[in-house]
Amino acid sequence: EAVEQAFGTDVDYAMLVKFYGQEPEPRRRYSPAKCIGAEKHRITGNPTSKAISTSFVERQNLTMRMSMRRFTRLTNGFSKKLENHEYALALHFMHYNFVRPHKTLANPYPRTPAMAAGIADHVWTIEEIVRLAVE
Template structure:
């Protein structure tokens, strides 16, 4: 890595943050794919540590949570017998939280889609907050105990369940059915029902699929190793929170989610990000 100058490392990180795969990044920048992987590993680890440190005492008001599916090594049906049931082979879910006002993603968690991982995720979220919040999730039952165990009565919690109708379009493979309505259920506290929504977190799921090649459906661009998958997520969220300005935060001046949330006072450059390596 010492053989790469700053400009070349910036080129690599920019390509990765714009959704390119490891091999396409290597071809675009003229470096070996192992060099790209090494930089992703080292910088992803640094981004993970930095965000874990600074995402504390956050004053978020309205949070939305959801989980997004991907797979590592192979799809679950193709996992070899020697790895069957071993996490990191087959289905992998990423739990994500987003602040509806600042668009900050204060935390995320990679794991199975079960009650244990939901509890780990919500407990992590609770430890980063400085005040009572309003939280919205979908209707998945795993969130009920997770939120109760982490927050007790110190939260305004609601779930939003979407209702879908049967349509010709919805019967096609990978085409969602038409949403015909929603059911808002107050679980805890006194949430403002007009603010009960999962729109921002669902848009975040789309942004993730567009910004990370390994999340693209129906391709061979999936993650081959769980470690690289997690480092790619750490780099993505750092770029999203600290580097890229958000269109909804343009007034009174261009800001990133981290700026809007008071985590930083400036827009980070890619050189700043690489500076985390020391």
């Protein structure tokens, strides 16, 4: 529903549903269950079957876990209030998209995702983000 609200029908969207085996034994409970299969489901548009993957989402999840303690597994650094959690996410995504140049976007010069998308013309500073919050 969120994808439809954000993009309407102007997106190729599919879902990969994975199936997992038995829960790990108690001594291995921190290890993930083994994936025993997967199904691809077209939701809207014409997604390319070969491109239906969890790779991009899993990479983003790892980046978030490495960048914000509140997303680290088995931590006491969790968000106590939803509002603070939302603020932390907003700061993370502003930094990720506007402040931090990405090596994969360095051609022809170091750029942020916002610059590559054409919605920013320079690498932002933390001060610029703080100014947004104050205004």
